Amino acid sequence: MTLTRRDFAGRTALTGAGVALAGSVGVLATAPHALASTDTESADGHRADRHDGVGYGPLLPDPDGILALPAGFSYRVITHSGRTKLESGEYTPSHHDGTAAFPGPRGTTLLVNNHELKGPRTDWEHPVPLTEGLVYDPAASGGCTVVEIRPDGRVAEWVGIAGTSTNCAGGSTPWGTWLTCEENSDRAGENGMTRDHGYVFEVDPADRRANRDPRPLKFFGRYDHEAVVIDPKRGHAYLTEDASGPNGLFYRWTPPKGFHHGPGRLRTLADDAGVLQAPVCYDSGGRYVDDLSRAARIGTVYGVDWVDVPDRDARTVEVREQFRTGEVSRARKLEGMWWADGGAYLVSSYAREESPGPDHDGQIWFYDPRRRTLTLKVLLGAGGAFDGPDNITVSPYGGLVIAEDGDGLQHLFGATDSGRTYPIARNELNIGTADEPGYSEFTGVTFSPDGKTLYASIQEPGIMLAVTGPWKRQRR
Numbered sequence: 001m002t003l004t005r006r007d008f009a010g011r012t013a014l015t016g017a018g019v020a021l022a023g024s025v026g027v028l029a030t031a032p033h034a035l036a037s038t039d040t041e042s043a044d045g046h047r048a049d050r051h052d053g054v055g056y057g058p059l060l061p062d063p064d065g066i067l068a069l070p071a072g073f074s075y076r077v078i079t080h081s082g083r084t085k086l087e088s089g090e091y092t093p094s095h096h097d098g099t100a101a102f103p104g105p106r107g108t109t110l111l112v113n114n115h116e117l118k119g120p121r122t123d124w125e126h127p128v129p130l131t132e133g134l135v136y137d138p139a140a141s142g143g144c145t146v147v148e149i150r151p152d153g154r155v156a157e158w159v160g161i162a163g164t165s166t167n168c169a170g171g172s173t174p175w176g177t178w179l180t181c182e183e184n185s186d187r188a189g190e191n192g193m194t195r196d197h198g199y200v201f202e203v204d205p206a207d208r209r210a211n212r213d214p215r216p217l218k219f220f221g222r223y224d225h226e227a228v229v230i231d232p233k234r235g236h237a238y239l240t241e242d243a244s245g246p247n248g249l250f251y252r253w254t255p256p257k258g259f260h261h262g263p264g265r266l267r268t269l270a271d272d273a274g275v276l277q278a279p280v281c282y283d284s285g286g287r288y289v290d291d292l293s294r295a296a297r298i299g300t301v302y303g304v305d306w307v308d309v310p311d312r313d314a315r316t317v318e319v320r321e322q323f324r325t326g327e328v329s330r331a332r333k334l335e336g337m338w339w340a341d342g343g344a345y346l347v348s349s350y351a352r353e354e355s356p357g358p359d360h361d362g363q364i365w366f367y368d369p370r371r372r373t374l375t376l377k378v379l380l381g382a383g384g385a386f387d388g389p390d391n392i393t394v395s396p397y398g399g400l401v402i403a404e405d406g407d408g409l410q411h412l413f414g415a416t417d418s419g420r421t422y423p424i425a426r427n428e429l430n431i432g433t434a435d436e437p438g439y440s441e442f443t444g445v446t447f448s449p450d451g452k453t454l455y456a457s458i459q460e461p462g463i464m465l466a467v468t469g470p471w472k473r474q475r476r
Contacts, residue, residue, distance in 0.1 A: 014217075019144040053475045055414060055422025060091060068426040068465070073469030075425075078455070079113070079147060079154055081126050081462030086159045089240035093117065093128045096464055098180075098227065098336070098369065098391060100172035101443030102205050109448055110205040111455060112160055112178035114167035116443075117141040118411060120192040126462070128162045133212040135163040137195040142167045144180050146205045147277035147464065149168035159212050160203040165193070168242070169336045169391055175262050177201045181225035183242055183315065198222035198292055198314070200239075202266055210264055219272035220253055221312040223319045227346070229339040231369055235261055238344045238367065238381045240334035241320060244354050247330035248290060249278045249320050250346065250367075251307055271313070277306035278320075283372060292331035292348055292365065292374070293357030298419055300376040302329075304367070331355075331363075334401070340394040344369045347379070349405065361387035361406065364415070377414050386413050386421055391443050396451035398474045403456060405441035412442050416474045425467060427458055 001470030056070035067075045078084075081094035089224050097114040098191070104110040121127045121141040144160040144167060166184035173179060185198030199216030226242040235255045241248035254275045259265070277438070281289040281302040289302055310322050333349035348363040362380035367373070378400070380387055388406025395414065401424065404411045412425040425442075432438030441458035447454055454467040 021420060039135055043459060053086045054416060055474070056424065056469070056472075057421050059426050062428050065428050065430070066458075067465060068428050069467065069468075070424070071127050073467060075426075075468075076466045078111075078149065078464040078466050079145075079157060079462070079466075084155070084157065086129065087156055088129060088131065089124050090129045092157060092462065093143070093295060094124060094126045094462040095459055096167035096441045096462045097167060097459060098171070099446050099455060099457065099464070100170070100178055101446050101448050101455060102172070102176055102178075102246070103449040104148060104206060109453075111147040111149070111443060111446075111464070112170075112180070112203055112205050113145050113147055113457070114170050114180055115142050115462070116168055116183070116459065117143075117165055118184050128164075129159055130162050131159040134159055136161065136192055136201070136214040136216070137163040137165075137197070139163070139194045140165045140197065142182070144178065144203050146203075148468075150432040154450065158208070160178040160205065160211055161201055163214070164199075164201060167375065168225065169240075171228040171230070171337060171339075173230050173261070174200075174232040176204075177204065177263060179228045179230075180226055181239075182183055183224045183226055183239065185222055185224055185318070196222065198224065200225055200228060202264075204263060207263070209384075211267050214392055215451045217266050218313060219269055219273040221251065221276050221309060222314045224248070226335055229344050230261065231339070231344075232320050234340075234369060236369065237258065238337065240337055240346055242333055242335060243318075243320060243331060245330045246320060247248065247355060249330060250334055252277045252279070252311070276309040276312045277308060278323065279374075280305045280307055280327065288326060289303065289329050290326070291329065291351075291356050292363065293351035293355035295363070295376045296358050296360075296374055296379075298379050302374045302424055304372045304374055304383050331394065332431045335389065335405075338392050338400075339395050341366070341446075342370065345392060345394065345400065347392055347402075349388050361421075362389040364389060364392065364400065364402075378419055378421075380421075384413055384417040385423070387443075388439060391445050393445050393447060394472075396447060401445050401447075401454065403442035403445045408439070409414045410439045410458075412439050412454075422474075424454075425456070429458055429463070431460055 053346045059068040077091045084092045093115040097116040125140035143162040148156045168183035170180045200220045204210040226240040228239045237253040239251040283394045331348040335347040337346045344367045355422045364378035387467035391403040391404045410427040430437045444457040
């Protein structure tokens with residue numbers, strides 16, 4: 001049943017502020033004025049620290065110059081591009097991105113790690129190796145590796161898929177596989193590619209045979225994909241698009257009637273299976289919202305309707321350009337997603353002159369499929385401690401853990417139920433110069449299945465890290 005603008009306006013009129021404040025309380029309560037940009041960053045001179053039970057205290061400089069952490073925490077390098085090697089003897093590929101952790105056999109942990117490598121293989125020193133049977137396009141440099149961490153600490157790594165392009169955030173499935181997303185939609189013949197790109201592929205970390213002969217899941221559409229999550233109850237897939245000119249879209253895919261998810265089942269569907277749709281949002285007064293940047297207050301709730309994508313494979317016109325003004329709602333730099341609390345958390349990394357609303361340094365929204373609403377949970381204002389949220393995960397200790405891809409120093413930071421932020425780690429690996437330092441973004445933030453280890457990567461050159469320490473539930 002479609003939720004009309006009139007229905008949403010009427011519901012809001014009847015319940016008043018309850019619509020904005022009830023919702024899915026879940027991880028982040030929609031507390032008024034809880035602007036998640038005012039908390040302190042660290043205590044080593046970058047910003048004065050005020051530790052009052054939220055977070056883990058100041059970040060301590062790392063003598064090895066890789067990762068600053070709070071007292072009591074430590075890290076271990078799991079993979080390092082150009083240093084660690086795959087089972088085949090080739091080096092770990094570079095530019096780590098989205099990651100998820102799965103329980104493996106005999107107490108192992110399996111992590112699928114995207115590698116955001118764009119364009120021809122000759123452009124990169126360490127592209128994803130072209131492992132026989134696992135290659136989609138032999139001209140493309142990206143793909144995924146699977147990292148196995150054994151109970152005794154030993155690490156093995158192998159290719160999950162190769163020959164894809166610009167593998168970005170991606171997402172895990174309820175049945176234990178990984179959906180890797182191409183944030184690049186080159187056609188065959190463009191930039192040296194021999195096949196069309198801009199698709200989603202499934203990788204099974206526990207069954208190498210299932211990954212042979214990679215097939216794009218074309219029913220999810222061909223565009224610059226960022227992340228994907230699956231609704232385990234209804235079977236819908238939700239996908240984000242990181243694009244501008246015009247800004248990208250948040251998508252919903254509805255499976256065909258009678259379809260049941262499971263390992264390898266997506267590969268059995270036709271290229272045009274199900275229905276791919278884009279959102280049209282409206283406020284409590286029933287007014288159309290053209291862009292999510294219009295929301296300037298935590299607790300803002302938009303009703304969401306869905307309209308069909310005319311040509312999901314974008315044969316002549318890019319998907320996001322197939323809609324006229326007033327037909328869909330957009331957002332700048334739609335990035336990571338995570339499914340929890342019965343819905344999808346999704347990131348809009350920032351808004352500037354390309355967006356019609358006020359500037360911001362990051363939004364995190366929650367889509368509630370039952371109520372068909374988007375609620376603004378976290379808003380990073382200009383000039384705060386953190387900016388440019390990208391990959392996210394829901395913490396088993398409450399709140400979110402967010403990978404920063406902003407200006408200057410880069411952090412992993414947490415956001416509490418009340419919307420407060422606190423630092424967890426800081427990247428100290430300078431890939432610039434002493435006069436002009438540069439620090440790569442964090443990516444692939446995810447907890448181990450037992451919740452004891454936080455995995456994250458420094459994208460450039462490509463270092464996967466395992467962080468352990470005295471985790472605790474964050475005070476509300």
